[in-house]
Amino acid sequence: MKYVAIDNQNLRYTGILEIAGVSCSIRTNSLELASTLCSWRRERRKHDTVVFSMRVVVTQAKDDRATPPHFRGLGHIVIATFGGSNIFMFDLFRREISATVSAETARTAPFWDDTLFPIAIGVLGPAIGILPLHAACLEVGGNGMLIAGASGVGKSTLAVALAQAGLNYVSDDWTYIGNDRRGLLAHGVGAAAKLLPDAIQHFPDLARFQLSVALNGELAYLLSASEAFPSGSVRSCVPQWFVFLERTTGSGCEISPIPAEQTRWYVDSSVEPLPSELGAAALDRQEIIARVACLPSWRLRYGGTPQFAAQELSRFFLQMEGMAS
Amino acid sequence: MSFESGIPDLLRRFVATPHTFSTGMGGDAIRLETNDLIILDTFRSQFHHFPHSYTWKLIRDDVTSTDDVSTVFVSGSLVTVLFGIETCVVVDRDCRRVFGFLASDVDASEFLNRLSPILAESAVATDRSAR
Numbered sequence: 001m002k003y004v005a006i007d008n009q010n011l012r013y014t015g016i017l018e019i020a021g022v023s024c025s026i027r028t029n030s031l032e033l034a035s036t037l038c039s040w041r042r043e044r045r046k047h048d049t050v051v052f053s054m055r056v057v058v059t060q061a062k063d064d065r066a067t068p069p070h071f072r073g074l075g076h077i078v079i080a081t082f083g084g085s086n087i088f089m090f091d092l093f094r095r096e097i098s099a100t101v102s103a104e105t106a107r108t109a110p111f112w113d114d115t116l117f118p119i120a121i122g123v124l125g126p127a128i129g130i131l132p133l134h135a136a137c138l139e140v141g142g143n144g145m146l147i148a149g150a151s152g153v154g155k156s157t158l159a160v161a162l163a164q165a166g167l168n169y170v171s172d173d174w175t176y177i178g179n180d181r182r183g184l185l186a187h188g189v190g191a192a193a194k195l196l197p198d199a200i201q202h203f204p205d206l207a208r209f210q211l212s213v214a215l216n217g218e219l220a221y222l223l224s225a226s227e228a229f230p231s232g233s234v235r236s237c238v239p240q241w242f243v244f245l246e247r248t249t250g251s252g253c254e255i256s257p258i259p260a261e262q263t264r265w266y267v268d269s270s271v272e273p274l275p276s277e278l279g280a281a282a283l284d285r286q287e288i289i290a291r292v293a294c295l296p297s298w299r300l301r302y303g304g305t306p307q308f309a310a311q312e313l314s315r316f317f318l319q320m321e322g323m324a325s
Numbered sequence: 326m327s328f329e330s331g332i333p334d335l336l337r338r339f340v341a342t343p344h345t346f347s348t349g350m351g352g353d354a355i356r357l358e359t360n361d362l363i364i365l366d367t368f369r370s371q372f373h374h375f376p377h378s379y380t381w382k383l384i385r386d387d388v389t390s391t392d393d394v395s396t397v398f399v400s401g402s403l404v405t406v407l408f409g410i411e412t413c414v415v416v417d418r419d420c421r422r423v424f425g426f427l428a429s430d431v432d433a434s435e436f437l438n439r440l441s442p443i444l445a446e447s448a449v450a451t452d453r454s455a456r
Contacts, residue, residue, distance in 0.1 A: 005399040055400065070410045073336030074382060074424040077403070077417070081410040084394050089405055089415070098400030275338055 004087075004100045006055050018042045020121045020176040020187040021236055022051040022128055030058035033106040040117070051128045052095040054120075056106075059085065064102040066111050068217060069119070075277050078123050082111075090120070092127040092278060110192075114222070118191045121176050126274055126281035130187075131177040131288040134270050137170035137186050137237065138162045140314070141321055144186045144237035146175060146295070148266060149245030154306060157199050158245060160228070161310035169193070169225055169233040177239065179288045184295075186239040192222035202306055241317065242297040253302040253312040264293035337426065340384050346372070353377045361385035367433045371441070376448040382424040386411060390428040397443060404447040406440065414440065416447040423448070 011027035017040040018024070028034060033056060064085035071080050078090040085102040097120060105111055122132040135148040136159035145167075147155050156172040163169040171188035178185045194214050199221065200206045206221050214220045225233035242263050267289045274282045298316075302309040334340075342358035344365040349355055355377060357368050364383050368375075375381075392409035399405075402419040414425030423444055427436065 002394065002396040003399075004396070006401070071336050072386075072413060072426050073338045074384070074415075074426075075417075075422065077415050077424070078336060079405060079413050079415065079425075081407070081413070084392055084396065084407075084410060087396065087398055087405065087407065089398065089400060089403060091403065093420075094401075096400075098398070098403065100398055272336075273334070273339065 004057055004059065006057055006098055006100075008055070011055055011057070015041050016044055016048065016050070017054075019117050020130055020189050021178050021185055022121075022130065023048060025050045025053045026056065027054070028056040028058060030056070030103070030106050032103065033058055033101075036107055036109050037112060039109075039113075052097065052124055054097040054099070056098075057100045058103055058106045059100055060103055064104060066101075066105045066108065066115070068213075069115075073123075075275055080119060080123070082115075088116070088120075090123045092124060092281065095124065095127055097124070113189075114191045114224075118174060118189050121189060122174065125176065126278060126285050129178060129284055129288075131179075131267075131271070131285055131292070133175050133177050133186075133267065133292070134173070135175050135242075136172045137175040137188060137239070139168040139170055139234050139237035140166075140317060142238065143241070143317075143321065144170065144239040145241045145243060145313075145317060146186065146239050146292075147243045147245055147300075148270075153245050153247055155245060156193055156195055157202060157306040158309055158313075160193055160195060160199075160203065160223070161306035162314065163229045163232055165307070165310045165314050167232070167314065168237075169229045170235070170237055177288055177292060179291060184239050184288070184291050185236055187236040188225075188233075190225060190235065192224050193228060194218075195221045195223065197221070239292070239295060241320070242292065242295040243313070244297065244299045246299060246301045248301050248303040250303045252304070253300070253309055255298050255300050255312070255316050258297045258299050260293045260297065263295070263297040264289060267292055337384060337386070342382060342384065348372060349377060351378075355379060355381070357381040357383065359383045359385070361427075363433050364427065364436065367436055371437060374441070375445050379421050379423055379448060382422070383414070384426045386426040386428055388428055389430045395439075395443075397447070399447075406443050406447065408435075408440065412440070414444060416444055418448060421448075 013034040014027050066082035066086045076093040080088040086105050088099040125132045135146045136155040138145050159172040172193040176187040209221045212222045342360050344359050346369050347356040388411045390409045396407045404416040407413045411428035
């Protein structure tokens with residue numbers, strides 16, 4: 001039997017990370033892990049408010065590589081295992097993540113950047129005032145555009161086409177919406193953009209990337225923001241518009257306003273239900289959903305290439321922005 | 326595996342647990358909720374071995390074990406017991422709750438002789454340390 005116990009006295013490396021706009025205190029026994037996470041670190045501030053904490057024990061016994069995740073949850077606890085040596089326990093009441101990982105996982109930055117942190121914010125979201133929204137996000141002129149739609153409708157390809165057309169890339173699949181007295185803020189967590197193999201017909205440059213297995217087991221091109229959009233990615237923005245994406249078989253592009261109730265229905269029906277123990281978190285989440293539903297919203301229906309849709313959408317919002325200013 | 330709204334219940338949080346067993350009152354109370362009659366019967370026959378004033382929720386999962394390694398992971402008042410990765414049960418000693426999932430191939434004997442003693446010891450250890 002393997003026995004691992006977390007003891008703060010042995011977790012001598014500490015720091016503050018900033019993920020999706022929230023502060024996370026981390027403690028670990030591994031200098032190597034502390035080094036792996038350095039791109040997420042920020043300086044301590046005088047009146048720091050730590051929103052959640054993470055304690056990670058790195059074991060030396062076996063250098064197991066992380067495998068696709070196995071998730072289960074009951075009440076306020078969610079367990080995620082990535083093979084037998086990488087175990088994460090999320091406690092939504094205490095806003096804590098306790099974990100034990102192999103040395104191999106500790107030194108694998110893409111595991112933390114592309115897998116663990118998006119999962120952590122997704123799982124803890126309701127408890128830390130963040131709404132994980134199944135939507136891409138782009139930024140132009142300081143304004144954020146959320147692009148939602150059913151799985152497989154082409155959010156990622158449109159997001160990449162918009163980034164290539166000059167908008168700043170925030171996220172292509174999941175956007176994390178925070179809410180404070182200043183309003184909504186949309187965050188990406190730097191996860192790689194995921195394009196399915198057939199996207200190469202629209203983006204021939206994908207040939208220089210390798211196909212990889214994504215978190216959901218799909219074979220895909222995983223493009224890191226820094227690599228794919230070197231001059232145009234940001235971590236967060238103020239969301240101003242909500243776009244619901246639909247595809248048509250014909251050609252052409254139609255952008256039409258949709259009522260707030262429809263936006264609300266979409267967001268309401270796409271979030272994960274919460275158990276009764278998390279009633280207070282569910283109420284906070286409803287408040288964010290209500291504010292998202294108040295964003296000016298449009299339906300984009302298009303047939304043709306993502307570049308064509310990106311061009312039409314950019315033009316539309318530049319006009320909107322011009323009218324607003 | 327989906328919730329009634331049509332949203333997938335990926336964490337299996339909302340599996341119905343129609344089979345219940347409860348005994349005792351106040352500080353002696355033990356309660357179990359499960360979706361599986363084997364778990365219910367095994368628990369009922371051996372409940373006197375389990376720590377009192379705990380609420381249990383055990384879900385029979387539809388996945389089978391891929392590994393036999395057992396792991397006990399302790400963090401504060403939480404103890405997680407895993408057999409492979411498919412059987413995972415958490416003891417929350419502050420909330421006095423035990424909840425988790427048993428792989429489809431964990432039979433009554435394994436539940437009783439292998440898993441339950443670790444869970445009972447995890448809970449009792451706190452009762453001892455709290456004294």
